[in-house]
Amino acid sequence: MDLSFTDEDHAFRREVREWLCANIPTTERSTDPADARRWDMAWQRKQFEGGFGGIAWPTEYGGQGLTLVRQLIWFEEYAKAGGPDIGCAFVGINHGGPTLIARGSQEQKRRHLPQILAGEEVWCQGFSEPGAGSDLAGIATKGRVVGDELVVNGQKIWTSFAHMADFQELLVRTDPDSRRHHGLTWTICDMHSPGITVRPIASMDGLEEFCGVFYDDVRIPLDNVVGTIGGGWSVAMSTLGFERGTGFMKLQTELSVVLEELIARATDLGGLADPSVAVQLGDLRADVLALRAMTYAMVSSAARADVPGPLGSMIKVFYADLAQRIHRAQMDIVDVQGLDRGGPFAAEIRHYLYSYASTIGGGTSEVQRDIIGERVLGLPRNR
Numbered sequence: 462m463d464l465s466f467t468d469e470d471h472a473f474r475r476e477v478r479e480w481l482c483a484n485i486p487t488t489e490r491s492t493d494p495a496d497a498r499r500w501d502m503a504w505q506r507k508q509f510e511g512g513f514g515g516i517a518w519p520t521e522y523g524g525q526g527l528t529l530v531r532q533l534i535w536f537e538e539y540a541k542a543g544g545p546d547i548g549c550a551f552v553g554i555n556h557g558g559p560t561l562i563a564r565g566s567q568e569q570k571r572r573h574l575p576q577i578l579a580g581e582e583v584w585c586q587g588f589s590e591p592g593a594g595s596d597l598a599g600i601a602t603k604g605r606v607v608g609d610e611l612v613v614n615g616q617k618i619w620t621s622f623a624h625m626a627d628f629q630e631l632l633v634r635t636d637p638d639s640r641r642h643h644g645l646t647w648t649i650c651d652m653h654s655p656g657i658t659v660r661p662i663a664s665m666d667g668l669e670e671f672c673g674v675f676y677d678d679v680r681i682p683l684d685n686v687v688g689t690i691g692g693g694w695s696v697a698m699s700t701l702g703f704e705r706g707t708g709f710m711k712l713q714t715e716l717s718v719v720l721e722e723l724i725a726r727a728t729d730l731g732g733l734a735d736p737s738v739a740v741q742l743g744d745l746r747a748d749v750l751a752l753r754a755m756t757y758a759m760v761s762s763a764a765r766a767d768v769p770g771p772l773g774s775m776i777k778v779f780y781a782d783l784a785q786r787i788h789r790a791q792m793d794i795v796d797v798q799g800l801d802r803g804g805p806f807a808a809e810i811r812h813y814l815y816s817y818a819s820t821i822g823g824g825t826s827e828v829q830r831d832i833i834g835e836r837v838l839g840l841p842r843n844r
């Protein structure tokens with residue numbers, strides 16, 4: 462690993478800290494989808510105008526052209542300053558934009574990247590289907606090439622923020638005779654196209670961020686295909702590499718802040734007098750430090766590659782388990798009784814319930830372990 466902070470990095474950190482201190486939103490984000498979208502986009506735009514949008518994105522598309530180390534510094538300071546959740550900007554910023562940077566045409570980059578950064582476009586991800594989640598190569602949504610268009614029919618599910626989105630990373634089967642990862646195509650789908658129906662799905666934390674998306678003869682210009690027709694699997698692997706790798710950087714850095722706040726709270730409540738609580742918190746702090754070391758190693762290796770490798774899967778497994786343990790410990794230490802989402806512990810309960818998603822979203826922990834076994838340890842394939 463080669464990661465050290467230069468004098469310029471330290472100066473950047475001070476600049477970020479000051480900017481965040483002056484600009485972090487103080488208003489509440491509404492749960493109404495239209496208001497939430499406006500709120501998320503306004504905050505994204507403010508970061509962009511402040512010179513902190515797309516820190517590691519190329520300057521010709523509105524980014525700052527800085528290193529991933531600077532991006533990491535931004536996330537660390539953002540977490541310390543209590544910056545809000547990225548909300549519906551998640552897909553565009555964390556993996557839609559990065560996929561276009563790595564695999565898109567000049568025209569696709571020019572058309573979408575500045576708009577994503579400026580908070581003018583919301584993206585969502587249309588990969589999972591009712592019969593194909595972990596087994597992504599089993600997708601059945603069809604894209605038929607007709608003239609210079611793809612005509613799409615089928616269904617996606619668990620599409621976060623589809624009801625707020627303008628564009629989608631859509632993976633479809635364009636060769637009807639193909640099997641598994643052959644004959645798939647990754648395309649940019651305009652979510653306002655005729656033939657798209659979006660149905661929100663409520664999750665147990667009370668939010669309606671998931672959706673089912675239905676496609677009925679949806680016409681997409683072939684110019685929107687990223688990579689080649691039939692070459693979508695490799696583009697999708699790039700997307701997942703970003704999602705599981707650099708896309709999780711912010712969440713990883715946030716976890717240390719959550720834990721330090723919990724330790725302070727436990728101290729106030731006298732909980733550290735119980736040796737088992739002190740040991741539990743000590744173990745969690747050690748694991749948070751291990752997560753930080755792994756994140757630094759990923760930044761160091763991602764700086765030398767266009768697309769993050771399987772190290773992202775190792776970090777994701779570790780992060781997902783740790784997030785669940787920290788939010789469970791919070792429930793125990795603060796002594797939350799029951800799951801009343803409207804009561805005084807609403808925030809703790811929401812975070813605890815949401816932590817269940819961490820071992821599923823972006824690919825389950827079991828699937829990440831398969832990837833680690835095959836691609837890091839060189840073990841035989843599981844299927």
Ligand SMILES: Cc1cc2nc3c(=O)[nH]c(=O)nc-3n(C[C@H](O)[C@H](O)[C@H](O)COP(=O)(O)OP(=O)(O)OC[C@H]3O[C@@H](n4cnc5c(N)ncnc54)[C@H](O)[C@@H]3O)c2cc1C
Pocket residue numbers: 585586587588589590591593594595596618619620621622818819821822823824825826827828831843844
């Ligand atoms: C918060 C969140 C956000 C999400 N957002 C999106 C989104 O925006 N777009 C999108 O396309 N999808 C999204 N998803 C869906 C997510 O990608 C899938 O839920 C995930 O890939 C698992 O697929 P599945 O739900 O079909 O479960 P299944 O694949 O049916 O898995 C069920 C169980 O079987 C296990 N399993 C399956 N295969 C194997 C195997 N080979 N070896 C060992 N165990 C196995 C799994 O680990 C799991 O425990 C989101 C999910 C969450 C939780």
